[in-house]
Each structure stands twice: as C-alpha cells, then as structure tokens.
Amino acid sequence: MEHTVKVANPIKPKQYKSAIKPVWCPGCGHYAVLNAITKALAQLALANEQVALLSGIGCSSRVPAYTSVYGFHGIHGRALALASGLKAARPELTVLVAGGDGDGLSIGGNHFIHACRRNMDMTYIIMDNEVYGMTKGQASPTTAPDWTKSKLTPHGTGLRPFQPAALALAAGASFIARGFSGDPNGLARMLVAAIEHKGFSVVQALSPCPTFRPEHMDWKHQIRAFEHDSTGDAILAAQRIQADDGQSTGIIYQRELPVWQPITRNSGSIDQFEQEFCV
Amino acid sequence: MEHTVKVANPIKPKQYKSAIKPVWCPGCGHYAVLNAITKALAQLALANEQVALLSGIGCSSRVPAYTSVYGFHGIHGRALALASGLKAARPELTVLVAGGDGDGLSIGGNHFIHACRRNMDMTYIIMDNEVYGMTKGQASPTTAPDWTKSKLTPHGTGLRPFQPAALALAAGASFIARGFSGDPNGLARMLVAAIEHKGFSVVQALSPCPTFRPEHMDWKHQIRAFEHDSTGDAILAAQRIQADDGQSTGIIYQRELPVWQPITRNSGSIDQFEQEFCV
Amino acid sequence: MPSTQRQDLSIAITGSGGAGVVSAGTLLLDMAAELGHYGLMRKAYGPQIRGGESAALLRLSTRPVHCMDDGFDLLLALDWQNTDRFAAEIPLSADSLIIADPAAGEIPAAISQSGAQIEPLPLKALAGETEGGRANMVALGLLARWLGFDHSAAQALIGAAYAGKGETIVSNSLASFERGFDTVLKHPPAQVLSTGGSAAPRWQLSGNEGCGLGALRGGVRFAAAYPITPASEMLEWLAPRLEQLGGSLLQAEDELASINMVIGASYGGVPAMTATSGPGLALMLEGFGLAIASETPVVVVNVMRGGPSTGIPTKSEQTDLNIALYGMHGDAPHLVLAALDTADCVFCTEWAVRLSEALQAAAIVLSDQGLAQSRALIDQPERRALQIPPRSLATDDGPYLRYALTEDGVSPMAIPGLENGMYTADGLEHAQSGKPSSAAADHSAQLDKRQRKLENHDYGADWAETSGGGDTAIITWGSSTGAAREARQRLAEAGHEVRLISMRLLLPASVEAMNKALEGVGRIVVVEQSHSQQFYHYLRAYYDLDVAIEVLARPGPLPITPGEIVNRILQQG
C-alpha cells in the first residue's frame, strides 16, 4: 500500500474527526477507539480522501460518521463484504473496517472467516465490549457463559466465548493483535502496524460498555501486555492465545502471506467479445 | 443420548435406505458416504423414527431422501440451524446433519462456527469434494488455490483453502474427525464414535466428485490414516492438523465439553403470566 | 384546582435518556388505573442509549384510548436535551401549558413557538431539597396532584415500583414525590380529568408483551431469535416464560439461523415462532419460503420501524407491508395478519399461531414500534375460544404420503418419533411422497394444494373489525386503527356516520367479505402510515373497489392522528 503523504508538518488527529457529536454514552470505550483511529491516521499522515472506513450496525459501527475520511455505515454484519468489494475495485485506497463483537462475530461471522482467508490488504477493528450495546444489552459471542444480566439468556449463555484471535488464526488472517481502549496510544501504534501490514489485519480492541457491562470498567486494572513479542508461527500463536485469558494486549501474530487482489488487465474489448457471437 | 435399541438381531444397513435412486453421477463418492451413514445407524441399532438427518442444498445434501429416517432437505447453507432448532425442541432425537463443503463452509460458514461453539449433541458430516458439484464445478473454500478449471476463477482462487478441522477446533467443536468415502467401513466406525460422542461432532468425509474433479479419483492412493490416536489437547490437535496435508484420516480431537441444551422446566402457567398485567 | 373537567388529557414528559421519564409515565398510568381510567403511553426516544432525548407521551382518559390525540395539553420538561429532535412529535397550541425548569436553559424555539403558556418550575432544585432526590419523581408528584390522584395510593405504587431497588431508593423517591405533590402552580392547567372511571379490571401492557402472550396462548413453545429494535422486548418477555412452560428460547447467531431453527423445531412437532423487524425479516425470507414449500408451520412477528434499510429504528411506520405480502420468490401462499391495537396483539398473534398450525402454513404478524413499545391501560381482554383444529398429525397406519393431495389441502404431518411416518421434508418441488419432482403435474398439484388450504379456510368475521355506517368508508389496517376508530367516533358524535373497515387478515385476501362490508359505499378513504401507499396498492390489487378512492398516506415517524382523518373526511365528504 502506498500512503499519500500530504504535508511535511506533523498532522493532528483532529484532522480526521468530523463535527458530528457521537451518540455514545458517557464513559463508553468507543470514544477512545475513535481517538486511536484518528491518531493512527495522523501518524501515517494519510490523505483523508484516500482512506475509507466502513462499518456495520451497532454503537461501535457508528464510528465512520465521526471521522472525516470516506465512510460507509452499512448494514448489520456485512461491513467486511462491503469493504472487500471496495478494495477489489479500488486497490489504491486504504481500507479500514470497524464494528462490534456482535456485528463481526455473531451475524457477521461468515464474512469474518472468509475475509481472514481472502487476506485482502485491509484492517479490521473489532470494538469488543462483550455485549450488544445498541440493542440494550444482550450477550454476544464473546460474552462469558455466566453473565446473567440479559433477559434473553437469564441463566447466561452457557456457551464458551469465541476467541476472535483464535478464529482469525484458524481462518487464515495474517496479522492479529489485541488492544485496549484504556490505552489509546498503544492501540494507535497497533493500528499503525496493522495498516502498514500487507494483508488482512485483525485488531481486537477491548472497549468497555459502561452502560450494560459496568463491571468491565475494571478492565483497566486487569489488562496488561503480552509477555512475548509477536510471532509468525501459527502454532506458537495458537498456543499463546489459548494460554491467555483474553486480557493480554499486543501484536500476537504477523506473517507475510499471499495478499489477494483480483487479477485484471486491459487486453480485450467489447467488440471482440461480440465477434464471438457471430455465426 | 439414549439410543432406542429396536431388535436383538443384527440390523442391516439396508433398513436405513429408502427406495429412491440417487441423482448422483456414476462413481460419485457420496454413494459411499450414504453407505457409511446407514452402516453406522445399523451398528448403533437406532430406531429409524428416532433419527433425523438434515441437510442443505448440493449433491451431497440430497442424502436425506435416500435414507429411511426422518429427513429434511432444507436450503443452502442452513442445515445446522435447522438441526439446532430441532435438537433444542426434541432433545431425545439422534440428530445428524450432512452437506457439502460449499454448503457448510462457504454460505453456511457462520452456522458452522456457531454450531461448534454451541456444542449441542449432534453429528455433522461434511461431504468434502473440494468443489461445488451441483452447480457444475466452481471452487469451494476447500479447493486448492491453483485449480483453474472453473470459469468463475480462471486463474484459480489464489486463496489458501480452509482446513475444516482447524476452523472447527478454533470455534469450539468437541469431536473432530476426518474420513474417506474410499473407506466406508472406517468412515462408518468414525460416525459411530461421532454419534456416540456427547456434544457437537464434526466428521469431514473426503468424497471425490469424478465429474468435476476427476483427478481426485487418485485420493485412494494418497489418503492414509493419521499416525496418532485422537487427542483431547487442543494445541496438540492444532499442531497435527497444521502439520498434515489434509489427507490423513482418523479421529483428530475429542474432548468432553459442556453440551448445550436449552434449560426448561414446568413451573409456570399462562394464567400466572396474565396476572402480571393486572393493575 | 379551579379547572374544567375533561374526558381525556395528553401529557408529554421529556428529559434526557436516564432521567426517568418513562418510569414516571408508567407510574402515572398505574395511578390512572386506580381511578378506573384508561391510558396509553408512547415512548419517543432516539438512537442514543443514554443521555439522548427521551419522552413519555401520555394520554389518560375516562374512555378506552388506542392512539395519541392531535395535540398535548401539557408538556413537562425535565430538561431540553435534543428536544428539537422530536418536537414535531409533541404538537402544542396556545391552549397548552409548558412546565419547565429554568435551570434547564432556554426553551427551544421549536417548542416555544407554539404559543403555549409557560410555567417555570425549579424541578431540579426541588429534587435537591431532599437526599437523593429525583426530578422525575417531583414531576410525578406535581402531575398526580393535578390529575387528582389519590395520595396514599400513589405512595403505595411508588413503593411497589422501586421495591426491588432497595429501601433508600424508595424513600428518596417518595420524598421527591412529596415535594412535587406539595407544589402550587402559578398557572394551574385549565382542565383536569373528570372523575368516575369504570371499575372493570384493567391490564397494563405493551404490544410486545401482548404478542408474546398471544403466542403462548396459541401454543408456541419454542422461539429462536436475534435481538433487534423494536422487537427485542417481546423476546425478553418470552424467554423466561417459555422456559417455565416447558419450552425455550434460543438466541441465534443471526436471523438466517433463527428462522431455520424455528422451522426445525416445528418440524419436530413443537409450535414455534420468531420475532424481528424489517432488516431481520429481509434476512428470513429465504427460510420463510422453505417453511411454505415444506409446509412447516411457523410464525414470524415483525415489528415495523421506519424504513428503508436501517432507516429509523426507534420510530414507527407501516411500511413492511409489501415485504410481508410479497417478499418471497416463487408462488408462495402464506398468511399475513396485523394487530389493530394493544389488546389485539394478543388475539391476533394467538390467531396466527393457531391458523399456522391448523393450515401448516407460514404466517407473518405485523406490529409496529408504536404498538409494540407503548404501554396501554386497557380493559382486561377476554379470551375467546377459537374454533381452529390443532395441527393435523399422521397416524401410524398404511404407507405415508407427507404431501398427500387432500380435499382441504392440509396433509397430515408425521412428527419424528412416529414409527411409520418417516419422510423427507423438502423445499424442492415434490410428489405427494415428498420425493423431489420437476414434473409439471406435480408442480401444479402442489401449488394448488398450498393455495387451496389457505383459501378454503373459513376465517369468519375476524378478517377485519368493522363499525359504523353510511356511504363513506375508511379502510385501514394495523395500528392506524386506533386513530381511525376515534375519527369515526368523533364524526359520528358530530352527526357524520361513516364506516370503518380495519383489516386484521391481509393474506389470503377476503374479497367477498370486503364486498359485503362495502355494500352501498360511494367513497373510500384509505388510511395508512406509508409514503409509497403500500396498503392502497394492495387494496387495488386484490379487491374490487370501483368507487372514488382517496388516500391519506404519509410516512412515520409522526403517528396518524384522529383529527387528521376527520379533516380528510370532512374536506370533500
């Protein structure tokens, strides 16, 4: 990916924010994720018009309108498909995708695993609050089995949560990281690395929902960095993901793998195709 | 799961076959998978009416009508959802699901990973021929990247194929095996173990499509058993799956994990709920 | 208070989300119930989960009410947070009164330009006078006093409402309530609710709860669903209750899964449903078609919201009619029903479940945000014994043909477990046995059968609610019924007798019954909350309306009001 550098002076993250006030609740982790995104864009000095940020539906998925890059607030669970079409048609753009744990891992699960496998050059930010915020507090695929606060699952889901990193790895993603909204600078650095990585990069951004998971405000005391640097060894990465409690942050896995982009050329004409029909 | 044993005498696989002649091409691997299913049912001596076999759409997915258990030939990619609803409502039934690599891993990918996570007590047979047979030969998620025979992907997909076993493992399945239609007895034994396993069991049945992947008739010379017995260690299983070329057969992973079934009881009445509305 | 007595009053309480306007409104409804009144509380809220705008739009009446009135008598504003976003939903006039806390800042122009009288009142300060005081409870006290509600009954209701939250909250709430109750207004409202309500037993419930109850009454014992506004509360109401009735609700990974899970459960013999809204219904259509082709009974309750696409998730509109009627590929006969009011959510959903079971049909019940999320204070709905047989089950004799060509089109169904009933259900066209077939004869026989079973059923008088007389007819459907009923009544009281035909059963079409209901009618006014006149086009497509037709159609989010309909009728009547 080539980044169009616009000016020599350091660019301010503010340049990537729009004037729209977020609908988010006070204290929502998503504010910090938004900040990390704009910081990363500033650090990379990307021209606003060369960046597209696409999303699905959820509190998290509101993020594009709060930036001043090209945005698309699509439908629930389909942001990665939207982005794959855009990237296939416009390979020179920097394509970012953001959305929630429900959007990406529940309804959007199929596009997630297929995007990992396809390994197009784009960055996917899962703003994971272990809950459906927008629909007022139901369990998501990353919710712990014994969380009983949703009336839809009054005994808890009873299901082992997905580990997005483990799924991404098995599905073929080439860059996998976990960050935390409580450390927006660290998250921004991670996003810079993810955007610079050639291929499909997944960044799980733990981002608490104080309204429906107030207990997660404790995350700031629990979350710490991984002991290890990132690895390119899938088995080692799998081992580390499994050994972890899901609360260590850092780049977990990074590997150069064939990046997919449709093959195209200019070698034919419609007239020529029409000739084929002549008898 | 309790199996209703119907008779003392050994039951013939034929008892589980219907009179309908398959629409399959001569030499199609799916015949042998059908045989393995009926053999497994016979071995388990399950009463026909206590077994349900559900499927999606594809050559493979035609299998229910060729058996004489309760069948449902649903829509493309949704068999696992159909089956999950049936099992949730009728836990005493033995629920089997069968379908193709396209049905299960392309359009049905989301239900696949969620069924693995949910770990309901049912058995899923992926009849994997690394192609879309029914729609006349397009690449599936298990097709090798350099297979160029489909006009939809004339340069090959260029994508690393999914390893269904790796995905199942990362998504939380508790029993994962790989069998081969060329060894229907081995496959039948595997199916018996899968059905007897408590939880969600995935059996990838390699089943060549002589019409669109004639080169796979060679599988009979290439496919062999895994060196190891099955393990309950997820990391070890991941390692073995990765080290393998996808052509070793056997039970790869088996572990007792919490089996999900909705909690239910008889403790309320509609009258009582209506009382709550009275002011 | 020196005020005139009125039969009903409309009150809006606004405040930012979390300010507790809905709790205050709910308590007002309960207090009204104690006096034998009726009421309706519509919730207006925006996309913000916390801190956004929020309003409880109340109507209290001595007579049953099923819609908002044309305007509001009183607006009590706890603050002005984003009020302009829904100012249009609170029509005020010079006769209205605005009670507002000066501390909340200036009254937004969108509100003040109504010319309503303004009474500044330091709600926050009053709340601040007591420990843990709450402005919403001050407001509640004020309103309770004005409405003439009984002091100790009100106290008891507050105590009960907050009992679960601990004693401190209860006593703080009560203290704030007292402050409000003791406040003397400078410009007391000119009108109060007349006393003397009826003593008939009341229910207080939402349309979402109503649909949930109807489903249980109909026999539903399994649900699978994916959360979506404004249907989620129905699922949340159902989940613990299904469990207590020996059934269950499964939260699915998406709507594609939920509809297929429901089909699977119903195939297993357990009456099953799901609930969703527009975007989710769109995802369910392929599965819904499978239910139709495989003749597996299922019910989908679709709670409409503003469209298209994600649209306006928190606001009401009647625009999923098209997708419900015609959204399936192929010739796909099915049932479409619509709930007319809160009580009808119960009846209509029960009816849908029973019809779907008896006819082995797929049914869609249409509700909408306005119905679903409003709380209504209504007469306890009677429970009618519906004369509809249960699902026709196969018996264990002879060779079994799942899709047998019976006279009424309903073929007995074998449920897994039945010893000689094994068959394969199929969404492919099939012969009587279920064996796939592409033969023209099988296709046409099965198409005939699937249509016949729906069209031959006698739906009786429930296809619509009809009332009134005269040669002008209002035809409406679903939740627009409330406003239409009231318009008809107002017109009748003014000496204009009109007919009202409010459709509950939309598919199959009731052509003969409609013809009968329209005998002698020379003018039809179609009323619906849609921009593209979906209902009007549906009526044209299926019914013989060869008289002058006018259409009163407009989109959400503003609800259709009785006055609007009255005006339309009088305009050219």
Place this chain on the structure above:
Amino acid sequence: MPSTQRQDLSIAITGSGGAGVVSAGTLLLDMAAELGHYGLMRKAYGPQIRGGESAALLRLSTRPVHCMDDGFDLLLALDWQNTDRFAAEIPLSADSLIIADPAAGEIPAAISQSGAQIEPLPLKALAGETEGGRANMVALGLLARWLGFDHSAAQALIGAAYAGKGETIVSNSLASFERGFDTVLKHPPAQVLSTGGSAAPRWQLSGNEGCGLGALRGGVRFAAAYPITPASEMLEWLAPRLEQLGGSLLQAEDELASINMVIGASYGGVPAMTATSGPGLALMLEGFGLAIASETPVVVVNVMRGGPSTGIPTKSEQTDLNIALYGMHGDAPHLVLAALDTADCVFCTEWAVRLSEALQAAAIVLSDQGLAQSRALIDQPERRALQIPPRSLATDDGPYLRYALTEDGVSPMAIPGLENGMYTADGLEHAQSGKPSSAAADHSAQLDKRQRKLENHDYGADWAETSGGGDTAIITWGSSTGAAREARQRLAEAGHEVRLISMRLLLPASVEAMNKALEGVGRIVVVEQSHSQQFYHYLRAYYDLDVAIEVLARPGPLPITPGEIVNRILQQG
C-alpha cells in the same frame, strides 16, 4: 425428400445427460445459420449432473423465433432415460414423427400415446460401426440431411466445434455424422424447412450471455456473485471478460456478501452488478435496501426458476416478480426491468445499468431459465446509443452535501479520492449531509427525493414493446413476450387484429404510457407464467384497467405457447 416445405420446424433430441444432445442441437443451430435461418434451442434437463434426462428442444425457422412452438414435428430419442420426467415438455401429435433406437427399449407410454408415427432406427449400432462412434453425431447427420443442410459446411462446423478436443474426436464425430447423413429413413418426415433464409448477419447466443454483454455495454466493471442455477453461466461468461476490460469478478462466500461487495465497489465509483436466482435474491434483499437508502447504484440480474423455495432449479417460471417489485422493507423505490427475448437481454441489461448509474438507483433485471439457458439464432442486435447521462459526480468545490435535495432528486456523488468530498454513506435515514436523522422532516424529504428521481425520469418508449391494433389487448411481460408476439402475428394473419403490450420496465410504473397504449381497448388478456397471477395483481395495483380483464396464467415448467394464447383470444373474443 418428397416433403412439403414449411416455414418452421420443431425438433426434440433427447438422451441421458452426457449423451451429447445439446452439442448436436448447437451444431444444428449453426448449420441453420449457414442457410440464413433463425432458430432457438431450449434445454430441458433435470437435477442429475450426469446420466439424467436431457433434451435439446429446437425450433428452426425462416423467420425470427422467440418461443417454442405448440408442438414438435420430430422427436429423435437417443435413449429413454427418465424421459417421462419431461414428456410433457415435448407435445407430440399424430402428425409428428418419432425416431428411436429399438435398442433403447420400449417407447414410454407418455410418448407413444401421442399417436405419432414411429421410425425405429439403430442409432447405437450405426455409431458402433465406426471407431469411437457417437450416437448424437449419427442423429445430427440424419437431421442435417433431412433439413437440407449443406454437407461440407456441416463437416466444417463439426470440425470447428471439436477442434479443441483433438483430432481423434473430430474424425470420430465426422465418421458418425456420415453414417447418419447416409441413412435413408423408411418414413421420411412429411415436411422440411423451406429454403431461402435471409442473409443478414446472425448471432448465436444465450440469454445469460446476452445479459452479460449488456452489463459490459452499460459499463459494469465489477461483479461479485455466488454460483446458482440458472445464472451461473452469465457469471462464467463475465469473469474472464471483466478481467480483460480492466475489471474483475469476485466469487463471494454467499449472496449476502456478493450484494454488499457490489455496493462497496459502486461506492468506490465502479459500476457493479451481481447475478442470481430466486433463493439468492431473497438473501440479497437487505443489502439491496441499503443500496436504495444509501443511493448507491447497483444492478442485480435475477434469472428466475421454478419456485417457491428451492423449487425446480432447472426449469423456468415468471414467479420472482413479486419479490423483485416488493421484496424490500420500508418504502424503497427502485427499478425493475424484464428482458423480452434473447436480444433484449442485451438491451435491457445495458439500459438497467445506465439508468441505475444515472439515477443512483438500485435495479433488478428479470430474466428466466428459458431465456437464460436457451441458445438463439437471431439477427445481430443493433447497438442503440442511449441518451442517458453517466453517474453525476461531485466536484471539488464548496461544502459537500451527499444527499442534497436537488430538483430532479439526483445528488452529485463524491467518489473516494475526491479531495473535499468526504462523507459517510448511510442506510440510516439522514439529513442532506448524510448525518443520521430521525426527524420527520428529513425522512419525508429524503423519501420524496428517492421517489422523485425515479418517477421524474423520462423513460421514453422503451417501457414496453407495443404492436398491433384493435380493441383487444394482450398485456404480458418478460419472456412470455415471444409466445405473445407470435400469437398476435398468427391472429393478424387470420384477420384478427389485436394489440400487444409487452412490458420491459415494471418499476416505476408507466401509468400514462399504459393509458395511451390502451386507448380504445375493451378487452384485456393478461399473459404470464405464474400460478398466483403475480403480474395481473401488479397491473391492477398500478394501472387503471377499467375494462374486462382475463388472465391466462399458469406456472412452469411448461412454457406458454402461441397456440394457447390464440385459443384464449378466440374463445371469447
């Protein structure tokens, strides 16, 4: 041969899948082209990939033909494998001739009961006489001789057709062809095709290829799709060609992905499309609604097959009309077009792409299995220069409002890369800037705009193909046009002048144009291939048809024939 000359002949060649009946049929079409004839070959096949039933249903004519005839003159059966599954698709009479290999066993009752003359012929044995002989080529020789085709031209065509498969195959095929060509029949067919075709340049193509070409002509440079019968061949035709035009086709994981990918690409400024069939269209509806709300141009070509649900994937039907017209939730104005014949697949798809781009609209083009998988021998279609502007693009000046309320409803669109055009596209209702809004005023302004841009466009005369005169009108749509055209012609030749209105543009409705086309009409006969009369109900919903309407509607898989329409017109005309 001592036979009478005819203007056209219908020939069915049947055999199990893999027997090569379609190859033989395609070669016959090519040979007919050499003589200046026209032709059509419909494929009849079943669910079996190999070894199932298969038939090439040919019609050859000295005049353009766009539908099957009412019956067949000749049935040449290589074998009787599952023939009963589609016997109904090959109507025979006592005037017909059956050529069959006695080695293939007894003639099925469904065939022999027609009373057709039978000529036993040892096709297999004849093929066996030469090394690697092929019965289909023997049959081809036989037919070529009978049809009066030129021997050496035929040889050249066979050589060209099999050139890719190697010399042995070519020479074996030729040898078999000779055997057939040399065979003298006992009961030679009574009639042969008259000579003297026209010399105008011919194309041989399928409807699927036609839609593919139209899409390229319209400017499509990106496609994303998921395989499905009977649309796959369009995608397979497009994939390598898009690539050669600097574009691409992406095989998606499912239809939910493909429609969203297409929206993403189009948002990026590249005209984009997908193709599917009923079940896939059902899955695309939510995404299609997003295209409508976000005003992103997209085209979906939907190739109809038998429904509902999985239905009859290999057979034709016109029953995805409802879902195409009304399948979206909310008020969702969009374009629906239908291809009238093979050549029109090209025009109609190009038109759809251009309209969709110019109006920033979502379009559905309806084709069907009969059109899509038939090969037609037609006059080379002229290429019309369409007077439709390209997508209106934003320029880099001033503050940008993506959803600006323009007079024609079309708002200039900024494409990523444009320096000051950054905005967020949204499926939520929005203000002009794109900022989400739930305000009634924004909702109604944007609903108006999205409807206005479609309704204000001047679609000219292309909304329908109209012909004929008189006071009876046939109204039909899509592929039923072929039979209706021929019926009109036959009636005219018999002195009954009727009008034909064949609709190409279904949404938005062309009410005025229809009124004009119907001036003076006293009787309407609606023709469609649907069980539930979807087209008829659509006509009633939108058009003012206040004369006697009759409906000739029946489901697939049997195509509507000209004779059927003629009979209906004459019955009560």
